[in-house]
Amino acid sequence: xxxxxxxxxxxxxxxxxxxxxxxxxxxxxxxxxxxxxxxxxxxxxxxxxxxxxxxxxxxxxxxxxxxxxxxxxxxxxxxxxxxxxxxxxxxxxxxxxxxxxxxxxxxxxxxxxxxxxxxxxxxxxxxxxxxxxxxxxxxxxxxxxxxxxxxxxxxxxxxxxxxxxxxxxxxxxxxxxxxxxxxxxxxxxxxxxxxxxxxxxxxxxxxxxxxxxxxxxxxxxxxxxxxxxxxxxxxxxxxxxxxxxxxxxxxxxxxxxxxxxxxxxxxxxxxxxxxxxxxxxxxxxxxxxxxxxxxxxxxxxxxxxxxxxxxxxxxxxxxxxxxxxxxxxxxxxxxxxxxxxxxxxxxxxxxxxxxxxxxxxxxxxxxxxxxxxxxxxxxxxxxxxxxxxxxxxxxxx
Ligand code: HEC
Ligand code: HEC
Ligand code: HEC
Ligand code: HEC
Ligand code: HEC
Ligand code: HEC
Ligand code: HEC
Numbered sequence: 001x002x003x004x005x006x007x008x009x010x011x012x013x014x015x016x017x018x019x020x021x022x023x024x025x026x027x028x029x030x031x032x033x034x035x036x037x038x039x040x041x042x043x044x045x046x047x048x049x050x051x052x053x054x055x056x057x058x059x060x061x062x063x064x065x066x067x068x069x070x071x072x073x074x075x076x077x078x079x080x081x082x083x084x085x086x087x088x089x090x091x092x093x094x095x096x097x098x099x100x101x102x103x104x105x106x107x108x109x110x111x112x113x114x115x116x117x118x119x120x121x122x123x124x125x126x127x128x129x130x131x132x133x134x135x136x137x138x139x140x141x142x143x144x145x146x147x148x149x150x151x152x153x154x155x156x157x158x159x160x161x162x163x164x165x166x167x168x169x170x171x172x173x174x175x176x177x178x179x180x181x182x183x184x185x186x187x188x189x190x191x192x193x194x195x196x197x198x199x200x201x202x203x204x205x206x207x208x209x210x211x212x213x214x215x216x217x218x219x220x221x222x223x224x225x226x227x228x229x230x231x232x233x234x235x236x237x238x239x240x241x242x243x244x245x246x247x248x249x250x251x252x253x254x255x256x257x258x259x260x261x262x263x264x265x266x267x268x269x270x271x272x273x274x275x276x277x278x279x280x281x282x283x284x285x286x287x288x289x290x291x292x293x294x295x296x297x298x299x300x301x302x303x304x305x306x307x308x309x310x311x312x313x314x315x316x317x318x319x320x321x322x323x324x325x326x327x328x329x330x331x332x333x334x335x336x337x338x339x340x341x342x343x344x345x346x347x348x349x350x351x352x353x354x355x356x357x358x359x360x361x362x363x364x365x366x367x368x369x370x371x372x373x374x375x376x377x378x379x380x381x382x383x384x385x386x387x388x389x390x391x392x393x394x395x396x397x
């Protein structure tokens with residue numbers, strides 16, 4: 001059993017000192033506690049029935065900045081002139097298109113699906129409706145006697161794995177109970193909202209603006225407004241260059257000769273800093289001797305790369321050298337990176353005589369055996385690679 005270790009303590013120490021330097025956004029600067037809470041509420045959240053304070057609301061509020069804050073940000077498109085290479089990869093990666101506002105008149109093809117999704121337990125049947133600029137989910141209950149219609153306004157998810165939709169009206173938002181899974185070309189329940197999950201409204205989970213701010217926070221570069229009313233017009237949608245590099249208006253002005261500023265976020269030099277940055281959205285690592293980190297079962301661990309990775313011998317025995325960007329190019333999608341490029345990272349630490357090499361004598365195929373894909377939401381088609389690198393990942397420890 002893995003115990004709390006040097007690098008994790010170092011990481012936790014870093015979190016404190018980084019709190020002040022990573023002033024890009026309240027979310028990153030938010031207390032570790034809040035970020036930890038983020039982990040448990042994201043997508044698997046059980047919303048609306050919490051005792052105060054509502055954890056999703058706490059996370060949401062931590063992301064909201066006053067209108068006007070966006071002025072310090074230049075926007076990802078501004079960077080392309082001078083940083084063509086990073087920009088080309090970035091704009092082809094899911095970070096750049098993880099959130100989309102459905103425009104007036106826009107019709108989305110997935111809403112033309114003739115498919116239905118049924119919750120037998122509560123007697124609700126979901127179907128889709130498209131046309132005349134509408135993209136709707138229809139929830140029929142009572143044998144079809146009652147129908148409610150939800151109009152999709154916001155699309156979360158680039159489509160690599162899943163797309164979840166939010167409605168929006170004057171009082172707030174609602175996360176629709178069915179999600180589209182592009183790889184499987186099918187609609188099914190939104191993770192955490194399947195039959196048997198705590199039941200809210202037939203159409204889905206209503207969110208106050210502060211609760212919806214949790215979703216928007218992790219999927220935007222700057223989220224402006226107040227806890228009572230989000231200002232999504234001034235917000236910068238999607239995970240932008242400045243989500244990781246900090247507000248860069250001054251940097252752009254100084255580079256073009258109009259000002260004297262630098263990047264707000266200093267260059268990140270070590271593993272723990274990078275782990276902190278990526279994990280501010282991809283979920284913060286927690287103590288490795290916690291058998292069920294943040295209540296996530298073994299099967300959900302695969303969704304939280306940071307939480308899983310810090311359990312690996314690779315991480316523990318590398319004394320802070322191993323981080324997300326050892327293997328990932330932060331400007332690229334996993335698709336843009338060839339499997340062999342990931343393997344070459346494994347081999348950089350596991351090929352020579354004085355390193356530990358595969359006891360099965362394998363020279364390739366590392367990922368399939370040591371970081372296999374796993375389902376993270378029961379029978380829903382949502383699969384992630386488990387970042388807890390082990391000799392036998394399927395052996396439950
Ligand atoms: C007008 C040209 C220009 C624009 C526009 C520009 N940069 Fe830069 N950037 C530079 C130059 C020149 C350097 C290298 C010199 C330096 O480090 O200051 C640089 C360096 C950087 C670095 C590396 C910093 C380091 O410490 O090594 C990052 C990260 C960066 N820019 C991000 C951005 C982002 C994000 C944007 C868009 C919001 C952007 N830049 C827009 C010219 C530009
Ligand atoms: C501001 C929040 C945020 C930060 C910071 C962030 N990510 Fe992400 N990341 C996301 C979201 C949201 C997605 C989902 C994109 C989608 O809709 O497919 C994602 C997706 C990804 C993916 C999946 C891409 C694919 O090909 O499927 C990788 C890999 C990734 N991020 C790596 C990183 C790394 C490495 C860092 C740190 C250098 C990082 N992320 C920092 C929010 C963030
Ligand atoms: C703590 C930050 C965080 C919060 C809060 C959050 N997300 Fe995400 N979301 C991510 C990251 C990181 C990813 C990419 C990896 C993954 O899917 O877990 C992602 C991925 C997604 C995806 C795409 C799944 C895929 O991988 O293709 C959808 C859809 C999504 N989120 C919807 C939501 C909705 C709706 C909410 C609000 C209930 C929400 N998210 C709240 C960080 C967050
Ligand atoms: C998911 C987080 C993330 C996003 C989004 C992101 N970067 Fe980076 N970028 C990093 C990290 C991490 C590094 C390497 C460590 C560092 O310098 O902080 C880096 C390095 C760089 C460098 C220095 C490269 C070098 O060779 O020295 C530049 C320039 C840069 N990024 C520009 C951009 C631009 C422009 C965008 C948007 C088009 C962007 N980045 C988007 C995380 C990100
Ligand atoms: C930065 C270096 C580094 C990278 C990159 C790395 N590892 Fe490791 N890994 C280590 C170290 C160090 C150990 C501990 C070796 C020891 O105890 O002798 C280790 C241990 C392991 C173990 C044994 C785990 C156990 O529980 O005993 C496996 C399996 C493994 N690595 C596979 C991989 C795979 C597969 C990759 C690529 C996805 C990878 N490693 C990437 C450094 C690394
Ligand atoms: C030892 C190498 C390694 C490290 C370190 C690593 N990853 Fe990964 N990651 C991978 C591989 C391999 C894949 C699967 C790529 C593919 O689909 O071909 C992956 C996939 C992902 C995905 C896509 C979803 C999935 O699971 O298939 C996300 C998101 C992600 N990593 C985030 C992170 C974050 C955040 C960190 C740091 C906390 C991190 N990774 C550290 C190797 C690594
Ligand atoms: C066909 C599946 C398979 C493939 C492919 C594979 N491994 Fe392994 N590997 C194993 C198994 C099984 C063990 C553990 C044997 C045991 O229990 O001692 C292992 C053990 C290891 C160990 C621990 C060795 C030790 O002495 O503790 C490392 C490190 C490792 N593998 C790295 C890799 C790397 C790097 C790659 C890719 C170049 C790779 N493996 C490819 C199945 C595989």
